[in-house]
Amino acid sequence: MVEKNRFVDNNGCCLKYLFESIACDVSRGTILNDQKVCSLTADSRKVESGCVFVAIRGITTDGHRFVTDAVDAGAAAIVIENSYADLFENVGNCVVISVENTTDVLGLLAARFYGSPADQLIMTGVTGTNGKTTVAHLIEHVLCEAGFQTGMIGTVTYRWIDENGNK
Secondary structure: OOOOOOOOOOOOEHHHHOOOOOOOOOOOOOOOOOOEEEEEEHHHOOOOOEEEEEEEOOOOEEEEHHHHHHHHHHOOOOEHHHHHHHOOOOOOOOEEEOOOOHHHHHHHHHHHHOOOOHHOOOOOOOOOOOOOHHHHHHHHHHHHHHOOOOOOEOOOOEEEOOOOOOO
């Protein structure tokens, strides 16, 4: 059984816990021991009070363009790449955290924020020249019959159980 982390609960997550063991610099503000954040997003339109906004450089646009929007919407903290740190020294009343690569850090933050759900998954891979699809279907069937929730990704099909319990 996975032990519930004392830094993550129904009211959010401690900002300090999110960034433990992540190489970062606090460019502005201070991360307080008990400072809670309620959500995590890379979409400035979804920022709400107490949210952490992570600015991601994309193919068509750069999330750093929307840092001010996120701050205006009430972000508790923004995460930017080191190369942008000087641009956001005086942005609103929130913590500014700079990292080497925001895309990489977003995955780490999400895992921490949501209690590391991947740690609770068991994954089985099937390799070889012939029979992979058949073996994968057999494994799925046996596990389902044993009461496990399963998902499958392959070249022929992909399926998983949705939030309503349907495949």
